[in-house]
Amino acid sequence: MPLGEIERLLQNEIGLHSSTVGSDTVRHAVEARMRACDISRVEDYRDVIRHSRTELDQLIDTVVIPETWFFRDHNPFSAFSEWLQESRRGRNTPTPLRILSVPCSTGEEPYTLAMCLADCGIAPSQAHIDAIDISSVNLAIARNAEYGINSFRSHDLSFRERHFDAVGQRYRLRDDIRARVRFTRANILDSEFLAGCEAYHVIFCRNLLIYFDRATQHQAIDNLCKLLVERGLLFLGHSETSLLKDRPFTAMAFPRSFGFVHRQPVDQPEAVPEFKKPRRPAYPPAPASQKQKPTMPFAGVRPETKPHDNTRRDSDPLQTAFRLADEGHLDEAALQCEALMKQDSCQPGPYYLLGLVREATGNSSAAEQLFRKAVYLAPDHYEALTHLSVICERKGDKQSAQRFRDRAQRIQATAPLRHIEQ
Template structure:
């Protein structure tokens, strides 16, 4: 078995021979013979070092603030219902600890004691876990406009910020592979699971395995917070969306929540909207005289989220008539087409979007998932790789 296949089987990561070759050259920069002959076995230090070079454990504090607001809403409701319970939260992958520490700071701000809520944080990368345990960060970990939390919860010295002990008290870090967790021993352990921007690196088979493990780990009435790319795939594998917020909050699918999975993947933020026939010459509602293109686009998104697809489409088309170079409008128009069942029209819109913005992460994810649904796994994998590259270039922002 090739080294690439060994890594894929062990981790679920969909890699190319070029990916593995680059990592081997970095691991053995001055020894071509070792690169040619060496195939590190799983469980060895060399294999772990190779994995550290293949994963992308980059994040920052409070990345996607709405996700942490949703998590806090869930925790508060859970504790109100079960005041004597100790909630358990899982962050996987946790990268360098930015996500679990952000959760801990949110809990502290809300007055939730560590004795009420504990966080397990796992990552495949040994190097990432070592960095998380050190709790030491550079300015790259702080990217938002509001950094007041940094002054409250970190100590600054020598150009680094180190997380304070009261935040650390919530979190336990461990190196772990999602696909190798003992799902039976951990069954139903977690009330809340963060699993964001991991499955973009998995093929369909590994995604199914991962979804099964996540479903086992999550309590039957628990909540899974996923990334954009994961939500449709998870909804094909035992989960269902909750609510219409922009956060991708999922529940385990039960007899009470199960819905037929449509043949073509619906856009996550319009998932509950049934397909509608194509509108006949829709008229765009009048926009405010001083509305900017971004404000008009936001209005179109609100219509789409509410299920008013005809109005959303009219706004998008009116906007694109004036600004045909607006990639985000093409993306939203594609999402509207998909929700209405016009799959090929959606594909054309998303392709136009990626022509205008080759690094448009959401459009690349949508194209990957669409082609996988249509049975074109090779083209889906190509778009998935491009999405992963775009994700890395923009610093891990989903």
């Protein structure tokens, strides 16, 4: 069936798995491109994209999900800023600091990182941000750096006052922040992805891997590991953290940042605690003979001697469950949520977290039910509403997706201002 062939082609090309975005999403994109090309038969369109790289790229631009906004999820950026400040205090900030944002979509994520750097007093010459995406349409929007209200969904919008100028109904990012980011088109699945680049100290790779199947997710993570210095930081999306379960990464101490430090495997305890001069390849770790002596753990990183210490306990059991999930211990987090639900079935938190866990393990329909339950118990549960809108979008149910998005935005508009924790 031609549509199935197009789905497979997209999967091979960009990793997009139709079961995660829904066949409807692919079908709608194909129909849109067929209209644009004045082609009426799917078979004919399939033949065109087999031979035309330009048209395949147009289809990719149409099918990708560009959903993003400034300070999305908030905590990863607070953790990043805190880490910056801690490392500056300890005078061990690598210079120049190299940061990668992939995928960057329309630019909100790398520009958020640039704003964090500026707000922490890091001079442009001391840090460098590379921002990568496969979509040239998204990159053009990113380079233009002018945004509508949809890009400003966080509670605290004080950054907009500091770094943007209003242009009618839109906001233009100031040049000093724009100049900190360099945009490039690339495919994270390419075996030569950023080959020849110096390694990075910090990598943000959020909300892309959820669209891949397991093997492709690991292929992407392998590529990122090659680009990360020892003790470098990797930030993933909240549903993507389980991918690091069997890899040498330790969760940062910052709650719900979904940030991890790349460390030596546990059977090689002489991990180098500070950022080392970027080198390539930085992964797999250097042989024992090249390792340096152990010193104090890096600031901002929970000092763990093994991947998961069962003896540590948070005072709030829901926080414990969040911590377990952050660290990739999804089964344990799920059990904790279920126990909490048994104790008190009227609290939205455990339903929300279990929804995240189910989403992370690819069980989207269970996740949807759990997020719905969280919203039923707490109609102003912003995060659950946002997840529901993404799930509905993926299923091709655009109407419900919009409804949930509108509800989330109304909540944000009426919420009291919260300060970014820096």
